[in-house]
Amino acid sequence: MTNVSIAVVGPGAIGGTVAAxxxxxxxxxxxxxxxxxxxxxxxxxxxxGRLIQASPRVVTDPAQIAAPVDWVxxxxxxxxxxxxxxxxxxxxxxxxxxxxxxxxxxHVERFSPFLDADRIVxxxxxxxxxxxxxGRIRHRRNGTITAPAGPAGEAFCALFVDEALVASTTExxxxxxxxxxxxxCVGAVNALTRLPAGVVRExxxxxxxxxxxxxxxxxGRAVGAKLGDEVPDWVVERTRASAPDSVNSLLGDxxxxxxxxxxxxxxxxxxxxxxxxxAAPLNAMAATLLSVVE
Ligand SMILES: NC(=O)C1=CN([C@@H]2O[C@H](COP(=O)(O)OP(=O)(O)OC[C@H]3O[C@@H](n4cnc5c(N)ncnc54)[C@H](OP(=O)(O)O)[C@@H]3O)[C@@H](O)[C@H]2O)C=CC1
Ligand SMILES: CC(C)(CO)C(=O)C(=O)O
Numbered sequence: 001m002t003n004v005s006i007a008v009v010g011p012g013a014i015g016g017t018v019a020a021x022x023x024x025x026x027x028x029x030x031x032x033x034x035x036x037x038x039x040x041x042x043x044x045x046x047x048x049g050r051l052i053q054a055s056p057r058v059v060t061d062p063a064q065i066a067a068p069v070d071w072v073x074x075x076x077x078x079x080x081x082x083x084x085x086x087x088x089x090x091x092x093x094x095x096x097x098x099x100x101x102x103x104x105x106x107h108v109e110r111f112s113p114f115l116d117a118d119r120i121v122x123x124x125x126x127x128x129x130x131x132x133x134x135g136r137i138r139h140r141r142n143g144t145i146t147a148p149a150g151p152a153g154e155a156f157c158a159l160f161v162d163e164a165l166v167a168s169t170t171e172x173x174x175x176x177x178x179x180x181x182x183x184x185c186v187g188a189v190n191a192l193t194r195l196p197a198g199v200v201r202e203x204x205x206x207x208x209x210x211x212x213x214x215x216x217x218x219x220g221r222a223v224g225a226k227l228g229d230e231v232p233d234w235v236v237e238r239t240r241a242s243a244p245d246s247v248n249s250l251l252g253d254x255x256x257x258x259x260x261x262x263x264x265x266x267x268x269x270x271x272x273x274x275x276x277x278x279a280a281p282l283n284a285m286a287a288t289l290l291s292v293v294e
Contacts, residue, residue, distance in 0.1 A: 001027060001070075001155065001158070002026070002027050002029075003027075003028075003029035004027055004028050004029055004070045004071060004159060005029050005030045005031075005032075005069040005070045005071070006019075006022060006028060006030070006031045006032070006069060006070065006071045006072075006073060006159075007031075007032045007033075007034055007065070007069045007071070007072050007073070007087070007091050008031065008032070008033050008034065008056075008073045008075060009034040009072060009073065009074045009075065009076060009084050009087045009091075010034070010035075010036075010074060010075040010076030010077075010080065010084060011033040011034075011035050011039065011042070011058075011075070011135070012075065012076070012077075012131050013129040013130055013131040013137055013249060013252070014075045014101055014125055014127060014129055014249075015033075015073065015075030015076075015101070016033075016039075016042050016044065016129075016131065016135060016137045017044050017127060017129045017137050017139045017143075017165075018073060018075065018101065018125075018127075018145075018165065019031055019033060019042060019054065019056060019073075020042040020043075020044040020052045020053070020054045020137075021044075021052065021160070021162055021164060021165050022159060022160070023042070023054035023056055024052070024054070024162070025159055025160065025161050025162075026161065027158065027159055027161070028159060030056075030057070030069075031054070031056040031057075032056060032057045032058075032059060032065075032069065033056050033057070033058045033059070034059055034060075034062075034065075034087045034091075035058055035059070035060050035134075036060070036083075037060075037134050038058060038060055038134070039058055039134035039135035040055075040058075040135060041053065041054065041055040041135055042054045042055070042056070042135050042137070043135060043136050043137070044129075044137045044138075044139050045137070045138045045139065046139055046164055047139060047140060047141045047142050047164060048164075052139075062086050062087050062089065062090050062091075063090075065087070065090035065091055067093075068090070068091055068092055068093030068096050069091050069093075069096060070095070070096060070097070071096070071097055071098075071099060071156070071159070072087070072088065072091045072092070072096060072097070072098045072099070073098075073099045073101055074098060074099070074100050074101065074102070074111075075101040075102070076102075077102070077249075077253070077258075077259070077261055078102050078103070078104055078106075078110060078261050078263070078264035079259050079260075079261060079263070079264075081110050081111065081114075082114075085111070085113075085114035085115075088114060088115055092115070092119075096119065097119055097120075097121055097152050097155070097156070098111065098115060098119050098120050098121065099121040099122075099123050099147070099156050100120060100121070100122050100123060101123045101125050101145075102123075102125075102264070103125075103180065103181070103184050103249070103261060103264060103265060104177075104181065104184075104261070104264035104265060104268060105174075105177040105178060105181050105223075105268060106264065106268060107120065107122030107123070107177075108120050108122055121147055121148070121152045121153060121156055122147070122148065122173065122177070123145060123146065123147050123156070124144075124145070124146040124147075124173075124176050124177055124180045125143065125144075125145055125146075126143055126144045126145075126146075126180060126183075127139065127143030127144070127145070127165065128140040128141055128143070128242070128246060128248075129143075130246070130247055130252060131252070139164065140243065140246060142163060142164050142165070142166065143164070143165050143166070144165075144166050144167070144168070145157065145160060145165055145166070145167040145168075146167075146168060146169070146170055146173070146176045147167070147168075147169050147170075147173075148169060148170065148171075148173040149169040149170060149171045149173075150169070153169040154169055157169055172226065174223065174224050174225050175220075175225045175226045175227065177225070178216070178217075178220035178223075178225035178227055179225070179227065179231070181216055181220065181265065181268070181269070182213045182216045182217060182220070182227065182231050182232075182234075182235055183235050183238060183239075184248075184250075184265045185212050185213060185215075185216045185265055185266055185269060185283055185286075186209040186212050186213060186235055186239060187248040187249075187250040187251065187265060188212070188250065188262070188265065188266050188283075188286035188287075188290060189205060189208065189209060189212075189286075190247075190248055190250065190251040191248075191250040191251045191253070191254045191260060191262075191290055192286065192289055192290065192293075194251070194254060194255065195251075196244060196245050196246055196247050196251065197239055197242035197243065197244055197245070197246045197247075197248070198244025198245065200236065200239045200240050201240070201244070206236050208282070209232070209235060209236055209239065210232035210233070210235070210236060211232075211282055212282045212283060212286070213231055213232040213235045214232050215269055215273065215278075215279075215280040215281075215282055215283050216231075216269050216280075216283065217229075217231050217232065218273070218278050218280075219269050219272050219273040219276065219278050219280060222272070222273075222276035222278055223272060223276070249261070250262075250265060250290075253294075254290075254293070254294070258294075259294050260290050260294045262286065262287045262290035262291055262294070263287060263291075266283040266284075266286040266287040266290070267283070267284075267287035267291075269283040269284075270283050270284035270287060
């Protein structure tokens with residue numbers, strides 16, 4: 001398919017990065033940014049230092065949408081989904097699909113109150129990106145995008161052509177989502193300490209992170225994810241490999257005084273753990289403390 005029309009709801013760190021790259025994709029026609037805070041254009045510093053620029057149409061009110069699009073990409077934070085859903089009505093035609101680019105494991109559940117579940121394409125993004133100002137983003141390292149196998153997931157992945165964002169489908173989306181949640185749950189350590197990735201090098205922090213991930217692994221297995229015993233070590237290695245000054249999106253929210261995705265990233269482990277008789281006290285504590293300090 002060529003000349004695909006796309007609307008990105010929530011052009012922040014992830015939405016802005018993806019929109020900038022898609023604006024240069026040969027299969028993509030018009031890109032529209034559905035923003036809460038106005039922005040003039042996108043400038044993304046790519047992992048190799050290139051400046052990727054794009055000037056898509058920016059709208060700040062659903063009334064400004066004149067026609068439906070082929071794809072809606074929602075990249076707001078999980079806690080902004082209800083407000084973001086106001087964009088859906090004018091953007092949806094009979095064939096429109098909605099890709100949800102968010103962290104957590106509840107992409108479909110989050111959007112089900114607002115739209116038919118068969119239109120929703122849940123997407124896992126592993127793209128470290130930091131927004132310095134509206135439309136100004138540092139895309140720190142080449143990223144991956146993972147969607148479920150099937151025609152919709154494949155059509156979505158086909159939009160991405162640059163090696164900076166490698167998109168692929170998986171037959172086992174549950175495992176992909178819980179693997180990413182394993183990585184994300186330890187972000188609470190950064191948000192609670194207000195320290196970037198380098199905090200992993202402080203005494204005792206690696207062990208705390210492994211223990212948090214072990215809870216995630218046990219709950220993930222209970223809901224069908226295939227997570228090996230090596231996942232806690234993998235998370236620590238990945239965190240150690242990040243630039244010590246890199247700021248994950250949870251810490252980014254805390255530093256900016258915004259709400260935080262403590263429920264989507266830690267609370268969910270405790271909630272689903274409780275349903276399956278698995279205690280997850282570290283993640284429960286992280287969620288509670290983050291809810292208090294936000
Ligand atoms: N940043 C990262 O490195 C990664 C983030 N993620 C996940 O991706 C998702 C998005 O995160 P991220 O890009 O960091 O978040 P950001 O806070 O950078 O961006 C979210 C954007 O959504 C906008 N928004 C909120 N409500 C609305 C609304 N009603 N209508 C239109 N726009 C709205 C915000 O507007 P405003 O400009 O007013 O704040 C902001 O531009 C999260 O689930 C996160 O966990 C996943 C992988 C990596
Ligand atoms: C793992 C990481 C840091 C980047 O993909 C992320 O998911 C986030 O910042 O929320």
